[in-house]
Amino acid sequence: MSKRDRRQKASDVFRESEFVFVQKVSFEEAFPEIEDLTVEVEESGDGVSEWNRKRTYRKQYFPGEYIDCSNPLCYNGGFSIGSILREMVRNRQTELETSKLCQGNEGSPKGRRIYRKCMNFFKIKVSIKYREASEKEK
Numbered sequence: 001m002s003k004r005d006r007r008q009k010a011s012d013v014f015r016e017s018e019f020v021f022v023q024k025v026s027f028e029e030a031f032p033e034i035e036d037l038t039v040e041v042e043e044s045g046d047g048v049s050e051w052n053r054k055r056t057y058r059k060q061y062f063p064g065e066y067i068d069c070s071n072p073l074c075y076n077g078g079f080s081i082g083s084i085l086r087e088m089v090r091n092r093q094t095e096l097e098t099s100k101l102c103q104g105n106e107g108s109p110k111g112r113r114i115y116r117k118c119m120n121f122f123k124i125k126v127s128i129k130y131r132e133a134s135e136k137e138k
């Protein structure tokens with residue numbers, strides 16, 4: 001598949017979006033209360049292989065607002081890890097296990113034509129360590 005045919009993923013669409021409803025900021029700015037975190041993602045569906053089936057993300061090199069799906073035909077695929085984290089931080093939750101269906105659709109490369117909903121599925125395990133300082137602020 002040539003680069004031009006590659007479907008944009010959720011993080012690409014978000015990066016290119018002109019309306020900024022969630023500020024595109026660094027992890028540190030977005031989540032100052034998080035000292036460290038681990039996000040384990042297990043994906044099933046199209047484009048998933050032995051190499052990318054399980055991914056682990058840490059605070060360093062965090063992918064950002066979205067984690068992308070692996071289905072090569074899927075446009076705007078992935079899920080918002082940002083919204084999961086915001087919800088957890090609001091409740092000062094340290095552990096969460098949840099699952100998400102890919103938000104994207106299989107379609108033409110620019111997403112203009114949609115053939116069917118992407119069925120890729122994510123099992124997500126999040127573990128957050130909060131900063132002591134914000135613990136005292138409560």
Ligand SMILES: [Zn+2]
Pocket residue numbers: 069070071074075076077078102103104105118119120
């Ligand atoms: Zn997808």
